Amino acid sequence: MLLDAKIPDGPIEQKWDNRKSELKLVNPANKRRYNVIVVGTGLAGASAAASLAEMGYNVQSFCIQDSPRRAHSIAAQGGINAAKNYPNDGDSIWRLFYDTVKGGDYRSREANVYRLAQLSNNIIDQCVAQGVPFARDYGGLLANRSFGGAQVSRTFYARGQTGQQLLLGAYSALMRQVDAGRVDLHSRFEMLDVVVDEGKARGIVGRNLVTGEIERYVGDAVILATGGYGAVFFLSTNAVNSNVTAAWRAHKRGACFANPCYTQIHPTCIPVSGDHQSKLTLMSESLRNDGRVWVPKEKGDKRPPDQIPEDERDYYLERRYPSFGNLVPRDVASRNAKAVCDEGRGVGQTGLSVYLDFADAIDRMGEQVIRERYGNLFEMYERITGENPYSGPMRIYPAVHYTMGGLWVDYNLMSTIPGLFVLGEANFSDHGANRLGASALMQGLCDGYFVIPYAIGDYLAGHSFSELDTRADAFEASHREVESRLDALLAVNGDKTVGNYHKELGLLMWEYVGMERSEEGLTKVLSEIPALREEFWQNVKVPGANSHFNKNLEMAGRVADFLELGELMARDALERSESCGGHFRAESQTEEGEALRKDDEFSFVSAWEFNGVGETPTLHQEPLEFQNVKLTQRSYK
Amino acid sequence: MTLNLHIWRQEGPDRPGKLVPYKAEDVNRDMSLLEMLDVVNQDLIKRGEDPIEFDSDCREGICGMCSLVINGVAHGPLNGTATCQLHMRHYRDGDSITIEPWRSQAFPVVRDLVTDRSSFDRIVQAGGYISINTGNAPEANALPISKVDADLAMDAAACIGCGACVAACPNASASLFTAAKISQFASLPQGQPERSERALRMVDQMDEEGFGNCSNHGECEAVCPKEISISTIASMKRDYVKAALTV
Numbered sequence: 001m002l003l004d005a006k007i008p009d010g011p012i013e014q015k016w017d018n019r020k021s022e023l024k025l026v027n028p029a030n031k032r033r034y035n036v037i038v039v040g041t042g043l044a045g046a047s048a049a050a051s052l053a054e055m056g057y058n059v060q061s062f063c064i065q066d067s068p069r070r071a072h073s074i075a076a077q078g079g080i081n082a083a084k085n086y087p088n089d090g091d092s093i094w095r096l097f098y099d100t101v102k103g104g105d106y107r108s109r110e111a112n113v114y115r116l117a118q119l120s121n122n123i124i125d126q127c128v129a130q131g132v133p134f135a136r137d138y139g140g141l142l143a144n145r146s147f148g149g150a151q152v153s154r155t156f157y158a159r160g161q162t163g164q165q166l167l168l169g170a171y172s173a174l175m176r177q178v179d180a181g182r183v184d185l186h187s188r189f190e191m192l193d194v195v196v197d198e199g200k201a202r203g204i205v206g207r208n209l210v211t212g213e214i215e216r217y218v219g220d221a222v223i224l225a226t227g228g229y230g231a232v233f234f235l236s237t238n239a240v241n242s243n244v245t246a247a248w249r250a251h252k253r254g255a256c257f258a259n260p261c262y263t264q265i266h267p268t269c270i271p272v273s274g275d276h277q278s279k280l281t282l283m284s285e286s287l288r289n290d291g292r293v294w295v296p297k298e299k300g301d302k303r304p305p306d307q308i309p310e311d312e313r314d315y316y317l318e319r320r321y322p323s324f325g326n327l328v329p330r331d332v333a334s335r336n337a338k339a340v341c342d343e344g345r346g347v348g349q350t351g352l353s354v355y356l357d358f359a360d361a362i363d364r365m366g367e368q369v370i371r372e373r374y375g376n377l378f379e380m381y382e383r384i385t386g387e388n389p390y391s392g393p394m395r396i397y398p399a400v401h402y403t404m405g406g407l408w409v410d411y412n413l414m415s416t417i418p419g420l421f422v423l424g425e426a427n428f429s430d431h432g433a434n435r436l437g438a439s440a441l442m443q444g445l446c447d448g449y450f451v452i453p454y455a456i457g458d459y460l461a462g463h464s465f466s467e468l469d470t471r472a473d474a475f476e477a478s479h480r481e482v483e484s485r486l487d488a489l490l491a492v493n494g495d496k497t498v499g500n501y502h503k504e505l506g507l508l509m510w511e512y513v514g515m516e517r518s519e520e521g522l523t524k525v526l527s528e529i530p531a532l533r534e535e536f537w538q539n540v541k542v543p544g545a546n547s548h549f550n551k552n553l554e555m556a557g558r559v560a561d562f563l564e565l566g567e568l569m570a571r572d573a574l575e576r577s578e579s580c581g582g583h584f585r586a587e588s589q590t591e592e593g594e595a596l597r598k599d600d601e602f603s604f605v606s607a608w609e610f611n612g613v614g615e616t617p618t619l620h621q622e623p624l625e626f627q628n629v630k631l632t633q634r635s636y637k
Numbered sequence: 638m639t640l641n642l643h644i645w646r647q648e649g650p651d652r653p654g655k656l657v658p659y660k661a662e663d664v665n666r667d668m669s670l671l672e673m674l675d676v677v678n679q680d681l682i683k684r685g686e687d688p689i690e691f692d693s694d695c696r697e698g699i700c701g702m703c704s705l706v707i708n709g710v711a712h713g714p715l716n717g718t719a720t721c722q723l724h725m726r727h728y729r730d731g732d733s734i735t736i737e738p739w740r741s742q743a744f745p746v747v748r749d750l751v752t753d754r755s756s757f758d759r760i761v762q763a764g765g766y767i768s769i770n771t772g773n774a775p776e777a778n779a780l781p782i783s784k785v786d787a788d789l790a791m792d793a794a795a796c797i798g799c800g801a802c803v804a805a806c807p808n809a810s811a812s813l814f815t816a817a818k819i820s821q822f823a824s825l826p827q828g829q830p831e832r833s834e835r836a837l838r839m840v841d842q843m844d845e846e847g848f849g850n851c852s853n854h855g856e857c858e859a860v861c862p863k864e865i866s867i868s869t870i871a872s873m874k875r876d877y878v879k880a881a882l883t884v
Contacts, residue, residue: 028681047771051770051771053668054770054771065694065700065702066754066755067701067754067755067757067758067798068694068758068763069758069798070694070695070702070798072694072695072698072699072700074695074699074700075695075697075700081830084777088779091735097819121774122774124773124777125775125777126771127774127777127826128774128777128780129767129768129773129775129777129827130767130768130769130770130773130827131822131825131827131828132823133787133790133794133821133825134787135785135787136781136782136783136787137784139781140781140782140783140784140787141775141778141781142778158791158794159795161699161790161795163699164795165791165794166799171761172761172765172767172770173766173769175758175761175762175765176762176766176768179762179763179764185758187755187758210747210753210803218802220750228725228816237697239694239695239696239700240693240694240695240696241694257706273667274665274667274668276665276667276672276675277672277675277699278671278672278675278696279696279854280725281696281697282697290846298691334841338731375786379717380697380698380722383698383715383718383722383724384722386724449771449772450771450772453771460748472695485867495683497679497682497683499675499679500679509699525817539680543681543682543685543686543687543688544687544688548649548748549690549747549748549751551688551690552682552688552692564681576788617833634740
């Protein structure tokens with residue numbers, strides 16, 4: 001298989017314009033003859049479905065939640081980046097591009113990232129026009145704040161609920177199209193297979209989560225916007241229903257999976273409190289704008305924070321990275337937190353947390369200002385921990401948050417299956433080995449509002465489509481496979497619950513494929529995951545039947561897929577014996593313990609082709625060429 | 638601690654339901670209530686019984702999926718808190734907890750504690766948007782909006798669409814949900830061109846779905862996890878009356 005990224009010709013500033021001028025168009029009268037399937041209703045899926053329907057395509061939209069408004073984009077807190085340069089602090093499209101490529105540790109495609117930076121401004125315009133209530137200054141203009149990994153203030157926000165407000169904007173645009181009769185909405189539906197006919201993606205098969213019925217839908221193109229796979233770690237900031245199933249089933253049908261080992265550990269999460277924990281809660285890293293991170297200088301110092309004098313505190317990020325201080329990128333902040341805890345200087349009952357202290361900020365600006373900026377985050381913290389962060393420091397610890405890897409796509413967002421497009425976190429394309437804060441919302445909306453409307457027209461106009469209905473052989477075969485897998489899950493009737501297996505897998509992943517990976521650990525886990533998977537299929541207990549609402553049956557299918565994905569993540573991590581961004585290999589670090597890239601060996605995208613469960617997948621490489629940005633070892637000192 | 642649970646079990650929308658007693662043992666005070674139910678479910682599954690079905694997703698109070706009536710109160714005893722952020726430290730050993738689904742004709746039970754809230758989607762579909770196609774937007778800062786108006790809009794926009802307002806209302810009215818959206822847009826200049834039609838269509842849709850009317854009990858505001866103000870309902874009613882008289 002040859003990976004053709006289809007990057008347009010020309011200087012980087014003109015690539016997207018050049019591509020738009022070459023793309024074929026579908027004339028307005030013909031658009032209604034095409035059916036487009038959009039799976040997922042987060043920022044990418046909802047914005048794509050709405051935009052395509054506005055253009056005149058027939059759209060079928062699917063989500064696993066009871067309403068499209070609940071997709072997990074809703075939980076993004078901090079903000080969305082754009083290169084508007086409203087604060088007049090030196091921002092530009094070029095700088096947003098540069099920061100994103102650098103933040104991604106030079107493992108993303110320059111052309112994609114440049115387009116993202118260019119389109120970022122259109123997103124803000126679009127969202128404001130939809131009535132998204134962004135924060136404003138007293139003069140009535142839009143407010144900005146700074147965020148990790150950047151030295152300018154380019155982040156637009158709506159209190160601590162930016163993801164919610166942007167998603168509700170996209171959702172309202174989607175519902176307007178439902179009202180106009182251009183979108184058919186299918187909530188509580190889980191896609192379980194993509195149907196490939198004559199080499200093209202032509203539909204999906206999935207389960208109606210209310211009735212258990214297996215349903216088939218035919219289309220001329222299929223768009224997956226189904227999010228990331230962080231829930232493979234069991235404990236993560238993902239929603240409990242977040243899963244890899246749609247992307248994984250597409251992978252098994254021929255879509256290459258790119259850079260699966262690139263996972264992001266978020267530095268500012270609420271620490272784990274016990275075995276019962278079902279998920280971890282992130283607090284926006286915008287907190288690092290005003291909070292100072294510290295631990296005691298002495299190991300095992302168990303005094304309460306207010307009894308530790310200033311000179312016995314180690315503000316380790318400010319000490320080690322004087323120019324970025326508490327605003328170093330997420331991976332650097334996370335690894336440093338783990339390092340000080342490993343040294344025995346962690347705080348709290350478990351010793352697995354560090355302080356995030358607002359005392360100085362409250363002294364400087366007053367409690368009211370802090371309350372306005374972070375009030376809802378502080379409340380959330382207090383609700384979960386029972387501790388008041390206005391009177392003492394918060395405790396934070398890193399948690400799995402985002403997955404930069406995903407299905408491989410070309411510049412037009414098409415996977416290696418023709419007609420299967422992948423948007424948002426589900427693809428791999430823009431963040432390289434590490435995503436900067438406030439860039440996920442930007443990418444999801446960029447893909448959905450401004451890229452796919454162009455890209456899909458070119459695909460549809462450039463291909464002919466045979467008449468196909470849902471009784472075709474390809475649908476029959478897919479239906480049988482989906483059904484037999486569900487039956488198999490129910491038939492095992494063993495001793496351990498789906499939750500037991502999910503937790504066991506999560507612990508393995510956190511230990512060996514988490515913040516720090518080593519050859520020894522990865523080799524070990526590459527035999528342990530398949531063993532766990534085998535045990536799962538012999539001993540899992542899935543209650544109930546297929547014919548009704550059955551959360552455990554849903555989860556069983558997802559955990560079964562995670563047990564396959566986990567192995568691929570470990571294999572990818574083992575293969576990439578360099579450190580880059582969120583992927584830290586113990587064997588590849590500088591003398592100061594920083595990630596050490598090996599550009600000569602690893603300046604490529606790893607795209608894995610599926611060869612069967614338990615079979616070694618085939619690695620394809622897409623070389624990364626940097627013509628505009630000079631590769632440097634990242635330094636935030 | 639040990640808790641005595643009484644949980645609503647119902648196999649489907651047309652089947653009878655009943656409260657079934659369960660004992661939750663070794664409950665840790667740092668658990669959330671949903672995590673306590675997770676533990677109960679693990680035991681039920683191991684014993685070969687059907688687990689209790691309930692909705693939840695983000696478990697951080699923003700997606701609006703979780704929806705339990707706890708001891709008669711939608712989302713339980715804490716103000717401004719969704720079910721998923723209610724922790725067991727607010728209960729004591731030996732307490733009894735009754736857990737039921739949202740109850741409203743417009744939210745039929747799917748199974749156990751899971752309800753169908755698609756009626757909310759249909760209310761939004763009837764006008765909970767600003768009609769702007771992708772690509773048509775003017776420059777964002779071309780339209781200054783006073784901070785006061787922007788903040789008012791944000792207060793209303795914080796609604797998570799959970800439906801607690803309906804569950805708490807003696808009339809099962811969806812007024813707070815509908816008003817939150819209507820008043821968000823009414824506070825903003827972008828919302829003005831469609832303001833009247835939006836109020837008419839959304840309120841009519843709310844009625845058509847079988848939700849009751851507002852009679853100012855204020856139960857909705859009391860249980861709202863985002864503390865949306867009942868003043869949004871007053872604003873919606875003014876818009877509706879004005880629109881009905883002029884359109």
